[in-house]
Amino acid sequence: MNAQKICIPFFEAYHTIYLLDGDGYFNELSHIILDEYPDEIVLVGIGYDGENKRHSDFTYPEDDLLPHSGNANLYIQHLIKELIPFVEDSLLIQTTQRTLAGHSLGGYFGLYLLFQEEFTNPFDNIISASPSLFWHDAFLLGLEDQFNSSNDSLSVNLYITMGDSEGVTMNTLFNALNNKIKSRNYKDLIFDHERFENTTHNNNSIKSFRKGISRL
Amino acid sequence: MYKNYILTILFLTGLIGITKGQTTEKEFWTNSRIELSGTYDALNHSVGFMAKGKKELFNTRKFRGFAGFALQYSYQNETDKALNQGLIGYNNDFGIYAVFDLEHAYFKSKKFFTGLEPFIGVTVLNSNGTLNLPDYEISEQYTNTYTYLNYGVTSKIGYKFGGFQPNIFFVVPLKGLFDKGRNRVGGMDSRILVGACVSYTLKSTR
Numbered sequence: 001m002n003a004q005k006i007c008i009p010f011f012e013a014y015h016t017i018y019l020l021d022g023d024g025y026f027n028e029l030s031h032i033i034l035d036e037y038p039d040e041i042v043l044v045g046i047g048y049d050g051e052n053k054r055h056s057d058f059t060y061p062e063d064d065l066l067p068h069s070g071n072a073n074l075y076i077q078h079l080i081k082e083l084i085p086f087v088e089d090s091l092l093i094q095t096t097q098r099t100l101a102g103h104s105l106g107g108y109f110g111l112y113l114l115f116q117e118e119f120t121n122p123f124d125n126i127i128s129a130s131p132s133l134f135w136h137d138a139f140l141l142g143l144e145d146q147f148n149s150s151n152d153s154l155s156v157n158l159y160i161t162m163g164d165s166e167g168v169t170m171n172t173l174f175n176a177l178n179n180k181i182k183s184r185n186y187k188d189l190i191f192d193h194e195r196f197e198n199t200t201h202n203n204n205s206i207k208s209f210r211k212g213i214s215r216l
Numbered sequence: 217m218y219k220n221y222i223l224t225i226l227f228l229t230g231l232i233g234i235t236k237g238q239t240t241e242k243e244f245w246t247n248s249r250i251e252l253s254g255t256y257d258a259l260n261h262s263v264g265f266m267a268k269g270k271k272e273l274f275n276t277r278k279f280r281g282f283a284g285f286a287l288q289y290s291y292q293n294e295t296d297k298a299l300n301q302g303l304i305g306y307n308n309d310f311g312i313y314a315v316f317d318l319e320h321a322y323f324k325s326k327k328f329f330t331g332l333e334p335f336i337g338v339t340v341l342n343s344n345g346t347l348n349l350p351d352y353e354i355s356e357q358y359t360n361t362y363t364y365l366n367y368g369v370t371s372k373i374g375y376k377f378g379g380f381q382p383n384i385f386f387v388v389p390l391k392g393l394f395d396k397g398r399n400r401v402g403g404m405d406s407r408i409l410v411g412a413c414v415s416y417t418l419k420s421t422r
Contacts, residue, residue: 134298141352165362165404168305168345169298172356176347180354198362200403 013094014042016087017213018079018123020106021054021205023047028206033213041213042093046083058102058109060116063136072112076119084122099125099216103205107131107160111140111177114156115147125157125216129208130166130201133173141173144180153187159215160192161208163199170201246419247272249282253385253413257290259402261297262307264290266411270317278326282317286335290407294345305345305358307404311366313337329381333370338363341405364405367391372413381415 017033019025022045033041048054055066057078062070087093100123102110107128114121133140147154158181162174178193192215196207251268270284288311295304319331340363347356368390374383389406391399402408 137300138302138349138352141349141354145352164360165341165343167292167307167404168294168343168347168358169303171343171358171360172303172305172345172347175356175358176349176352176354180352198364198405200405202400202403203405 012039013096015040015097015099015216016042016044016093016095017099017101018083019043019045019209020058020100020102020109021047021104023052025103025205025209029209032206032210037213042087044083044087054105058105058112059135060112061136061139065135072109073116073118075109076113076116080119080122097124097216099123099127099213101127101129101209101212102131103129103208104201105132105135108133108135108140111160112143114154114158115140115143117147117150121156123156125212126159127209127212128158128160129212130162130170130204131160131174131177132170133177134169138173138176141176141180144177148184148186151186153189154184155188157190157216158192159194159208159212161194161196161204161211163196163201163204163207165199166201166204171195243419244271247275247421248418249284249381249415250418251413251415253411255288255290255387255409255411257292257407257409259408260292260307260404262290262292262407264288264409266413268315270315278321280317280319280321280329282315282319284315284317286313286315286337287311288313288339290409292404299347299349302349303345303347305343305347307341307343309339309341309404309407311337311339313366315370327376329374329376329383331370331372331374331383333372334368335370335387336365336367339366339405362405366405368406374413374415379417379420381417383413383415384411385413386410 026045030043033043056068056071057075059069060072088095100110108131110126110128111131114126162171181191249270253266255264255266266286266288268284268286270282273281273283290309292307294306313335315333315335317331317333319329322328343360345358368388370385370387372383372385374381387409389401391406
Protein backbone atom coordinates (compact mmCIF):
# COMPACT_ATOMS: atom_id res chain seq x y z
CA MET A 1 0.00 0.00 0.00
CA ASN A 2 1.28 3.46 -0.88
CA ALA A 3 0.02 6.51 0.93
CA GLN A 4 0.68 9.90 -0.56
CA LYS A 5 1.61 12.61 1.93
CA ILE A 6 -1.44 14.71 2.50
CA CYS A 7 -2.24 17.77 4.54
CA ILE A 8 -5.83 18.10 5.68
CA PRO A 9 -7.37 19.89 8.66
CA PHE A 10 -8.13 17.36 11.39
CA PHE A 11 -11.20 19.20 12.64
CA GLU A 12 -13.07 18.70 9.40
CA ALA A 13 -14.97 15.58 8.37
CA TYR A 14 -14.89 14.35 4.80
CA HIS A 15 -16.62 12.17 2.33
CA THR A 16 -14.01 9.47 1.72
CA ILE A 17 -13.91 7.72 -1.63
CA TYR A 18 -12.01 4.46 -1.97
CA LEU A 19 -11.02 4.06 -5.59
CA LEU A 20 -10.15 0.60 -6.89
CA ASP A 21 -7.52 0.40 -9.65
CA GLY A 22 -5.96 3.54 -8.24
CA ASP A 23 -2.90 2.87 -10.40
CA GLY A 24 -4.92 3.68 -13.47
CA TYR A 25 -7.51 6.19 -12.33
CA PHE A 26 -6.24 8.09 -9.28
CA ASN A 27 -4.35 10.76 -11.17
CA GLU A 28 -7.20 11.73 -13.47
CA LEU A 29 -9.93 11.49 -10.86
CA SER A 30 -7.91 13.43 -8.29
CA HIS A 31 -7.70 16.36 -10.71
CA ILE A 32 -11.47 16.29 -11.15
CA ILE A 33 -12.03 16.18 -7.40
CA LEU A 34 -9.57 18.99 -6.72
CA ASP A 35 -11.36 21.08 -9.32
CA GLU A 36 -14.92 20.29 -8.30
CA TYR A 37 -14.87 19.28 -4.62
CA PRO A 38 -11.64 20.71 -3.17
CA ASP A 39 -12.88 20.86 0.44
CA GLU A 40 -15.31 17.98 0.61
CA ILE A 41 -13.72 14.75 -0.51
CA VAL A 42 -10.71 12.66 0.43
CA LEU A 43 -9.82 10.30 -2.40
CA VAL A 44 -8.02 7.10 -1.49
CA GLY A 45 -6.58 5.41 -4.56
CA ILE A 46 -5.89 1.73 -3.95
CA GLY A 47 -3.19 0.32 -6.16
CA TYR A 48 -0.29 -2.09 -6.16
CA ASP A 49 3.34 -1.65 -5.29
CA GLY A 50 4.46 -4.47 -7.56
CA GLU A 51 2.48 -6.99 -9.53
CA ASN A 52 -1.11 -5.98 -10.24
CA LYS A 53 -3.43 -8.53 -8.60
CA ARG A 54 -6.82 -7.11 -9.51
CA HIS A 55 -7.86 -10.35 -11.20
CA SER A 56 -7.30 -12.10 -7.87
CA ASP A 57 -8.53 -9.41 -5.47
CA PHE A 58 -11.70 -8.33 -7.26
CA THR A 59 -13.13 -11.73 -8.16
CA TYR A 60 -15.11 -14.50 -6.51
CA PRO A 61 -15.42 -17.39 -7.10
CA GLU A 62 -12.29 -18.69 -8.78
CA ASP A 63 -12.62 -19.10 -12.54
CA ASP A 64 -10.35 -20.54 -15.21
CA LEU A 65 -10.80 -17.32 -17.17
CA LEU A 66 -8.01 -15.74 -15.12
CA PRO A 67 -5.34 -17.64 -13.18
CA HIS A 68 -5.25 -17.34 -9.37
CA SER A 69 -8.61 -15.58 -9.33
CA GLY A 70 -11.32 -15.72 -6.67
CA ASN A 71 -9.82 -13.98 -3.62
CA ALA A 72 -12.37 -11.19 -3.19
CA ASN A 73 -13.17 -12.30 0.36
CA LEU A 74 -9.57 -11.72 1.40
CA TYR A 75 -9.69 -8.32 -0.23
CA ILE A 76 -12.90 -7.41 1.61
CA GLN A 77 -11.17 -8.34 4.87
CA HIS A 78 -8.21 -6.18 3.88
CA LEU A 79 -10.50 -3.21 3.34
CA ILE A 80 -12.45 -3.71 6.54
CA LYS A 81 -9.64 -4.69 8.89
CA GLU A 82 -6.66 -2.80 7.49
CA LEU A 83 -7.28 -0.05 4.97
CA ILE A 84 -10.34 1.70 6.40
CA PRO A 85 -8.91 1.65 9.97
CA PHE A 86 -5.60 2.95 8.59
CA VAL A 87 -7.33 5.86 6.87
CA GLU A 88 -9.67 6.70 9.72
CA ASP A 89 -7.65 5.80 12.80
CA SER A 90 -4.03 6.24 11.76
CA LEU A 91 -4.40 9.11 9.30
CA LEU A 92 -7.17 10.53 11.53
CA ILE A 93 -9.47 11.36 8.65
CA GLN A 94 -12.96 11.84 10.03
CA THR A 95 -15.48 10.36 7.66
CA THR A 96 -19.00 11.55 6.95
CA GLN A 97 -19.66 8.82 4.39
CA ARG A 98 -17.64 6.15 2.59
CA THR A 99 -17.87 5.41 -1.11
CA LEU A 100 -16.37 2.53 -3.04
CA ALA A 101 -15.75 3.16 -6.75
CA GLY A 102 -14.63 0.48 -9.17
CA HIS A 103 -14.56 -0.19 -12.88
CA SER A 104 -14.86 -3.49 -14.77
CA LEU A 105 -13.67 -6.20 -12.37
CA GLY A 106 -13.56 -3.41 -9.78
CA GLY A 107 -17.22 -2.73 -10.54
CA TYR A 108 -17.96 -6.42 -10.11
CA PHE A 109 -16.15 -6.38 -6.77
CA GLY A 110 -18.37 -3.55 -5.51
CA LEU A 111 -21.48 -5.56 -6.33
CA TYR A 112 -20.03 -8.76 -4.91
CA LEU A 113 -19.25 -6.93 -1.66
CA LEU A 114 -22.84 -5.73 -1.58
CA PHE A 115 -24.57 -9.07 -2.09
CA GLN A 116 -22.25 -11.48 -0.26
CA GLU A 117 -23.40 -12.10 3.29
CA GLU A 118 -20.23 -13.16 5.05
CA PHE A 119 -18.99 -9.63 5.78
CA THR A 120 -20.87 -6.44 6.59
CA ASN A 121 -20.64 -3.86 3.83
CA PRO A 122 -18.68 -0.89 5.26
CA PHE A 123 -19.62 1.51 2.43
CA ASP A 124 -22.53 3.94 2.27
CA ASN A 125 -22.26 4.34 -1.51
CA ILE A 126 -21.07 2.07 -4.30
CA ILE A 127 -20.24 3.27 -7.80
CA SER A 128 -20.02 0.25 -10.06
CA ALA A 129 -18.86 1.19 -13.56
CA SER A 130 -19.04 -1.42 -16.33
CA PRO A 131 -19.21 -4.34 -13.88
CA SER A 132 -17.91 -7.64 -15.27
CA LEU A 133 -21.19 -9.41 -14.65
CA PHE A 134 -20.21 -12.30 -16.92
CA TRP A 135 -17.77 -13.48 -14.26
CA HIS A 136 -18.16 -17.21 -13.55
CA ASP A 137 -21.21 -17.60 -15.74
CA ALA A 138 -23.09 -14.62 -14.30
CA PHE A 139 -22.48 -15.79 -10.73
CA LEU A 140 -23.56 -12.43 -9.34
CA LEU A 141 -27.12 -12.83 -10.62
CA GLY A 142 -27.43 -15.98 -8.54
CA LEU A 143 -25.80 -14.28 -5.56
CA GLU A 144 -28.36 -11.49 -5.73
CA ASP A 145 -31.16 -14.07 -5.87
CA GLN A 146 -29.72 -15.70 -2.77
CA PHE A 147 -29.39 -12.35 -0.99
CA ASN A 148 -32.95 -11.48 -1.86
CA SER A 149 -34.29 -14.74 -0.47
CA SER A 150 -33.13 -13.78 3.01
CA ASN A 151 -33.11 -9.96 2.96
CA ASP A 152 -35.75 -7.37 2.22
CA SER A 153 -33.56 -4.34 2.81
CA LEU A 154 -30.31 -3.12 1.28
CA SER A 155 -28.86 -0.11 2.99
CA VAL A 156 -26.72 1.51 0.32
CA ASN A 157 -26.71 4.17 -2.37
CA LEU A 158 -25.92 2.16 -5.50
CA TYR A 159 -25.05 3.56 -8.91
CA ILE A 160 -24.33 1.19 -11.78
CA THR A 161 -23.26 2.31 -15.26
CA MET A 162 -22.45 0.84 -18.64
CA GLY A 163 -21.18 2.23 -21.93
CA ASP A 164 -23.52 1.59 -24.85
CA SER A 165 -20.56 0.44 -26.96
CA GLU A 166 -19.31 -2.24 -24.56
CA GLY A 167 -20.90 -5.04 -26.53
CA VAL A 168 -23.80 -7.43 -26.12
CA THR A 169 -22.63 -9.46 -23.11
CA MET A 170 -21.95 -6.44 -20.93
CA ASN A 171 -25.12 -4.60 -21.90
CA THR A 172 -27.60 -7.46 -21.68
CA LEU A 173 -26.27 -8.47 -18.26
CA PHE A 174 -26.42 -4.82 -17.19
CA ASN A 175 -30.10 -4.73 -18.17
CA ALA A 176 -30.74 -8.03 -16.43
CA LEU A 177 -29.21 -6.97 -13.11
CA ASN A 178 -30.91 -3.57 -13.12
CA ASN A 179 -34.29 -5.15 -13.79
CA LYS A 180 -33.74 -7.66 -11.02
CA ILE A 181 -32.75 -5.01 -8.47
CA LYS A 182 -35.65 -2.75 -9.43
CA SER A 183 -38.13 -5.59 -9.12
CA ARG A 184 -37.04 -6.37 -5.53
CA ASN A 185 -38.14 -3.11 -3.91
CA TYR A 186 -35.40 -3.36 -1.30
CA LYS A 187 -35.97 -1.11 1.70
CA ASP A 188 -33.32 1.58 2.31
CA LEU A 189 -31.87 1.19 -1.16
CA ILE A 190 -31.18 4.25 -3.28
CA PHE A 191 -30.62 2.84 -6.74
CA ASP A 192 -29.75 4.50 -9.99
CA HIS A 193 -28.34 3.11 -13.20
CA GLU A 194 -27.20 4.77 -16.39
CA ARG A 195 -26.04 3.76 -19.86
CA PHE A 196 -23.68 6.32 -21.38
CA GLU A 197 -24.02 7.00 -25.09
CA ASN A 198 -21.10 6.54 -27.48
CA THR A 199 -18.97 5.09 -24.72
CA THR A 200 -16.71 2.05 -24.81
CA HIS A 201 -15.49 -0.03 -21.88
CA ASN A 202 -12.25 1.85 -21.30
CA ASN A 203 -13.90 5.22 -21.55
CA ASN A 204 -16.71 4.49 -19.12
CA SER A 205 -14.56 4.58 -15.98
CA ILE A 206 -13.83 8.25 -15.27
CA LYS A 207 -17.12 9.33 -16.85
CA SER A 208 -18.98 7.10 -14.38
CA PHE A 209 -16.93 8.07 -11.35
CA ARG A 210 -17.44 11.74 -12.07
CA LYS A 211 -21.19 11.38 -12.56
CA GLY A 212 -21.49 8.99 -9.64
CA ILE A 213 -19.75 11.37 -7.26
CA SER A 214 -21.87 14.29 -8.47
CA ARG A 215 -25.07 12.54 -7.46
CA LEU A 216 -23.97 11.64 -3.91
CA MET B 217 -21.52 13.77 -35.58
CA TYR B 218 -22.45 15.75 -38.71
CA LYS B 219 -19.21 17.67 -38.20
CA ASN B 220 -17.34 14.35 -38.56
CA TYR B 221 -19.12 13.53 -41.79
CA ILE B 222 -18.42 16.97 -43.26
CA LEU B 223 -14.74 16.74 -42.30
CA THR B 224 -14.42 13.34 -43.92
CA ILE B 225 -16.21 14.39 -47.11
CA LEU B 226 -13.88 17.40 -47.38
CA PHE B 227 -10.86 15.11 -47.04
CA LEU B 228 -12.15 12.64 -49.58
CA THR B 229 -13.08 15.41 -52.02
CA GLY B 230 -9.63 16.92 -51.65
CA LEU B 231 -8.10 13.53 -52.24
CA ILE B 232 -9.94 13.11 -55.53
CA GLY B 233 -8.69 16.56 -56.55
CA ILE B 234 -5.08 15.63 -55.74
CA THR B 235 -5.18 12.36 -57.66
CA LYS B 236 -6.90 13.92 -60.66
CA GLY B 237 -4.21 16.58 -60.83
CA GLN B 238 -1.56 13.88 -61.31
CA THR B 239 -2.98 12.60 -64.58
CA THR B 240 -0.87 13.99 -67.38
CA GLU B 241 1.15 11.75 -69.70
CA LYS B 242 0.68 8.46 -67.82
CA GLU B 243 -2.59 6.63 -67.57
CA PHE B 244 -4.52 7.34 -64.38
CA TRP B 245 -3.85 3.92 -62.89
CA THR B 246 -0.14 3.72 -63.73
CA ASN B 247 1.80 2.67 -60.61
CA SER B 248 -1.38 2.77 -58.53
CA ARG B 249 -1.92 0.06 -55.97
CA ILE B 250 -4.66 -2.19 -54.78
CA GLU B 251 -4.24 -3.82 -51.38
CA LEU B 252 -6.01 -6.52 -49.42
CA SER B 253 -5.20 -7.17 -45.76
CA GLY B 254 -6.27 -9.49 -42.99
CA THR B 255 -6.46 -7.85 -39.56
CA TYR B 256 -6.60 -8.95 -35.93
CA ASP B 257 -7.47 -6.93 -32.85
CA ALA B 258 -5.93 -8.81 -29.93
CA LEU B 259 -7.46 -6.61 -27.22
CA ASN B 260 -11.02 -7.10 -28.45
CA HIS B 261 -10.57 -10.52 -30.08
CA SER B 262 -11.89 -9.48 -33.44
CA VAL B 263 -10.83 -10.40 -36.96
CA GLY B 264 -11.37 -8.49 -40.17
CA PHE B 265 -10.02 -7.20 -43.42
CA MET B 266 -9.05 -3.98 -45.14
CA ALA B 267 -9.16 -3.15 -48.85
CA LYS B 268 -7.38 -0.12 -50.26
CA GLY B 269 -6.92 1.62 -53.57
CA LYS B 270 -4.07 4.13 -53.79
CA LYS B 271 -2.86 6.46 -56.52
CA GLU B 272 0.83 7.27 -56.77
CA LEU B 273 1.52 10.93 -56.04
CA PHE B 274 5.30 10.98 -56.33
CA ASN B 275 8.26 8.64 -56.60
CA THR B 276 11.75 9.86 -55.80
CA ARG B 277 14.97 7.90 -55.36
CA LYS B 278 14.08 6.84 -51.80
CA PHE B 279 10.51 7.91 -51.19
CA ARG B 280 7.16 7.00 -52.69
CA GLY B 281 3.89 8.74 -51.87
CA PHE B 282 0.33 7.59 -52.42
CA ALA B 283 -3.16 8.79 -51.60
CA GLY B 284 -6.33 6.79 -51.72
CA PHE B 285 -9.27 5.18 -49.99
CA ALA B 286 -9.60 2.31 -47.56
CA LEU B 287 -12.51 0.14 -46.48
CA GLN B 288 -12.23 -1.72 -43.19
CA TYR B 289 -14.38 -4.37 -41.52
CA SER B 290 -13.97 -6.12 -38.17
CA TYR B 291 -16.09 -8.79 -36.54
CA GLN B 292 -16.18 -9.93 -32.94
CA ASN B 293 -18.25 -12.96 -32.03
CA GLU B 294 -19.67 -12.84 -28.50
CA THR B 295 -21.76 -16.01 -28.68
CA ASP B 296 -21.04 -18.24 -25.69
CA LYS B 297 -17.65 -16.64 -25.09
CA ALA B 298 -17.98 -14.91 -21.74
CA LEU B 299 -20.87 -17.12 -20.62
CA ASN B 300 -20.99 -20.86 -21.13
CA GLN B 301 -24.35 -20.54 -22.80
CA GLY B 302 -27.30 -18.23 -23.11
CA LEU B 303 -25.76 -15.44 -25.13
CA ILE B 304 -25.96 -15.03 -28.89
CA GLY B 305 -24.39 -11.86 -30.20
CA TYR B 306 -21.73 -10.03 -32.12
CA ASN B 307 -20.11 -6.66 -32.65
CA ASN B 308 -18.90 -5.47 -36.01
CA ASP B 309 -17.60 -2.26 -37.42
CA PHE B 310 -17.30 -0.86 -40.90
CA GLY B 311 -15.10 2.08 -41.79
CA ILE B 312 -14.27 4.18 -44.81
CA TYR B 313 -11.11 6.27 -44.72
CA ALA B 314 -8.88 8.55 -46.71
CA VAL B 315 -5.27 7.34 -46.54
CA PHE B 316 -1.95 9.04 -47.29
CA ASP B 317 0.91 6.61 -47.66
CA LEU B 318 4.57 7.56 -47.43
CA GLU B 319 7.05 4.76 -48.12
CA HIS B 320 10.79 4.78 -47.68
CA ALA B 321 12.77 2.30 -49.76
CA TYR B 322 16.11 0.96 -48.54
CA PHE B 323 19.31 -0.29 -50.14
CA LYS B 324 20.29 -0.10 -53.77
CA SER B 325 17.60 -2.50 -54.92
CA LYS B 326 14.87 -0.41 -53.19
CA LYS B 327 12.95 -3.61 -52.55
CA PHE B 328 12.88 -3.44 -48.77
CA PHE B 329 10.63 -0.68 -47.49
CA THR B 330 8.93 0.80 -44.45
CA GLY B 331 5.99 3.12 -44.47
CA LEU B 332 3.72 5.40 -42.47
CA GLU B 333 0.14 5.85 -43.54
CA PRO B 334 -2.08 8.37 -41.74
CA PHE B 335 -5.81 7.78 -42.14
CA ILE B 336 -9.00 9.62 -41.30
CA GLY B 337 -12.59 8.63 -41.85
CA VAL B 338 -15.84 7.44 -40.39
CA THR B 339 -16.48 4.14 -38.59
CA VAL B 340 -19.83 2.59 -37.75
CA LEU B 341 -19.76 0.20 -34.78
CA ASN B 342 -22.72 -2.15 -34.36
CA SER B 343 -23.71 -4.47 -31.52
CA ASN B 344 -26.54 -6.95 -31.71
CA GLY B 345 -27.58 -9.94 -29.64
CA THR B 346 -29.75 -11.65 -27.07
CA LEU B 347 -29.27 -13.11 -23.60
CA ASN B 348 -31.44 -15.94 -22.29
CA LEU B 349 -30.77 -17.36 -18.84
CA PRO B 350 -33.84 -19.43 -17.89
CA ASP B 351 -32.39 -20.32 -14.48
CA TYR B 352 -32.52 -16.64 -13.54
CA GLU B 353 -35.70 -15.92 -15.54
CA ILE B 354 -33.77 -13.51 -17.74
CA SER B 355 -34.39 -12.68 -21.38
CA GLU B 356 -32.75 -9.55 -22.78
CA GLN B 357 -32.04 -8.15 -26.22
CA TYR B 358 -29.51 -5.47 -27.14
CA THR B 359 -28.85 -3.47 -30.29
CA ASN B 360 -26.64 -0.43 -30.63
CA THR B 361 -25.01 1.63 -33.38
CA TYR B 362 -22.24 4.17 -32.82
CA THR B 363 -20.88 6.28 -35.68
CA TYR B 364 -17.71 8.23 -35.07
CA LEU B 365 -14.74 10.02 -36.55
CA ASN B 366 -11.75 7.68 -36.63
CA TYR B 367 -8.16 8.66 -37.27
CA GLY B 368 -4.71 7.32 -36.71
CA VAL B 369 -1.66 5.98 -38.45
CA THR B 370 -0.60 2.67 -39.95
CA SER B 371 3.03 1.63 -39.75
CA LYS B 372 4.31 -1.09 -42.07
CA ILE B 373 7.36 -3.00 -43.17
CA GLY B 374 7.57 -5.00 -46.39
CA TYR B 375 9.49 -6.31 -49.37
CA LYS B 376 8.88 -5.93 -53.09
CA PHE B 377 8.55 -9.02 -55.31
CA GLY B 378 7.92 -7.87 -58.87
CA GLY B 379 4.54 -6.15 -58.89
CA PHE B 380 3.70 -7.38 -55.40
CA GLN B 381 4.62 -5.65 -52.15
CA PRO B 382 3.66 -7.95 -49.26
CA ASN B 383 3.94 -6.30 -45.88
CA ILE B 384 3.00 -6.60 -42.24
CA PHE B 385 1.59 -3.66 -40.36
CA PHE B 386 -0.04 -2.34 -37.25
CA VAL B 387 -2.68 0.34 -36.98
CA VAL B 388 -2.60 2.77 -34.07
CA PRO B 389 -5.63 5.02 -33.57
CA LEU B 390 -4.81 8.47 -32.28
CA LYS B 391 -7.93 9.08 -30.21
CA GLY B 392 -6.69 10.38 -26.90
CA LEU B 393 -3.71 12.19 -28.36
CA PHE B 394 -5.41 15.57 -28.24
CA ASP B 395 -7.42 15.22 -25.04
CA LYS B 396 -4.72 14.48 -22.43
CA GLY B 397 -5.48 10.79 -22.64
CA ARG B 398 -9.16 11.10 -21.68
CA ASN B 399 -10.02 8.65 -24.42
CA ARG B 400 -8.22 5.38 -23.83
CA VAL B 401 -6.84 3.80 -27.00
CA GLY B 402 -7.48 0.12 -27.63
CA GLY B 403 -11.24 0.01 -27.13
CA MET B 404 -13.75 -1.08 -29.72
CA ASP B 405 -13.88 2.46 -31.10
CA SER B 406 -10.10 2.80 -31.27
CA ARG B 407 -8.87 -0.60 -32.33
CA ILE B 408 -5.19 -1.42 -32.40
CA LEU B 409 -4.89 -3.75 -35.36
CA VAL B 410 -2.09 -5.98 -36.55
CA GLY B 411 -2.24 -7.50 -39.99
CA ALA B 412 -0.67 -8.85 -43.12
CA CYS B 413 -1.18 -7.22 -46.49
CA VAL B 414 -0.76 -8.12 -50.12
CA SER B 415 -0.29 -5.06 -52.29
CA TYR B 416 -0.23 -5.12 -56.08
CA THR B 417 0.97 -2.36 -58.40
CA LEU B 418 -1.20 -1.76 -61.46
CA LYS B 419 0.51 -0.93 -64.76
CA SER B 420 3.88 -0.83 -63.08
CA THR B 421 6.57 1.17 -64.90
CA ARG B 422 9.30 0.05 -62.49
